Amino acid sequence: MKNTKTITILCLLASAFLAPFAAAESPTVLLKQGxxxxxxxxxxxxxxxxxxxxxxxxxxxxxLAARATFQLGMCHLKKGEKKTAAKYFKQLISKYPTQKTLVKKAAAQLKKIKPETKESVFEKIDYQVTRFMGEKFGETALEAGKQNLLVNSHVYFIxxxxxxxxxGLNAYYNWTGRTTGKKVHFGGTSYPNQTxxxxxxxxxxxEIVPDKTRPNHWQIYWIPDEPLAPEESLYYGWSRNDKQKLxxxxxxxxxxxMQNKYGSAVIET
Incomplete structure (x- = not known):
């Protein structure tokens, strides 16, 4: 009789531990549900x-991740949130280039989305070109930094x-030894009208805020959606929100x- 009770208790305990795992849906099932x-x-x-x-x-x-990303883009597109939809479509193309069918579909959706109206070089250049340039510049900047060399960049669309x-292009490397906080200081600028x-x-x-110690100067802060881990990097670009007649x-x-950041002018025709 004692043995029977013991077995019953063990079975109940086993059921209690297994129940949460049985209830959890697999990513494949979740995707179908979505x-x-x-x-x-x-x-x-x-x-x-x-x-x-x-x-x-x-x-x-x-x-699975690429399909979920594509569907997120489609959901936001159906809600009329074109900017967020474009973000997911670009993310799919950037993160999952081997998923060629979905990449093609995402690119097709991006072409249908009305472009932004900002006078920005990065609104004019194809995002795949931007990605290529950004990665190359970021790698160069990292290597230059190791050798205590300066780097500079200009990006123009005519x-x-x-x-x-x-x-232009830039790169931020998290050498702090800790995960970035809610706000990261990128540096200063004399052009507040930039994105x-x-x-x-x-x-x-x-956030671009006035410098309290220098007139006609501003400080740039990045508010990351996700924190940057130690020794990780962010490659990015900046654009003045205006255009100039040549x-x-x-x-x-x-x-x-072109005015070189370190003093000398370069003229190209």
Whole structure:
């Protein structure tokens, strides 16, 4: 009789421990649920939460993570949130380039989304070009930093009417030995009317505030969506939110003057 009671108690304990695991849905099942909720029930907010769960549980499974990212973009697009939708489509292309079918679909959706109206060089250049340039500059800047060398960059887009859109590339390396906080100081600038972008083409959340000690100078702070771990890096670009008419020379030629950060001017035609 005593043995029977012991077995019963053990079975109950085993059931209690196993119940939570049995209730947990796999990422594959969650993805199917999200698609059903989105397309059949039409509950976009609920679908978004489910797709985010898929990303949390299957971040390393590219097939599932890429599909969840695409569906997140579609949900926000259906809600009329084009900027957020574009963010997810660009994220898919950047993070999961091997998922070619989804990458193609994401690129097609991006073409349908009306571009931003800011006079920004990074709103004019294709995000895939931005990513390539940003990665190359970031790698160069890292190597230069190890050798105590200075780096500088200029990015220009010239439209058919001879207007120049100006910006540059930069990189932030977290050498602090600790995870970044809620606000990261990027440095100073004499151009407050500018916007910062990640190399995936998405606008960064930043604050540009007046410098209390220097007139006509401002300080730039980045507010990250996710903290940056020690020794990780962020490659980004900045753009002035205006355009400039280039001087026109004889023969339908325009003159572009670039001011080097460290003092010397460079003239290109």
């Amino acid at each position: 698609i059903y909720v989105e397309e059949t029930e039409g509950d976009l907010d609920k679908a978004i939460e489910i797709y985010k769960q898929v990303l949390d549980q299957a971040a390393k499974v590219q097939r 439209d058919r009417n001879g207007f120049s859109y100006r910006g 910062l972008y990640g190399i995936d083409g998405n606008e960064l959340n930043t 001087a026109q020379l004889p023969g339908d030629v325009y003159s572009l003057v």
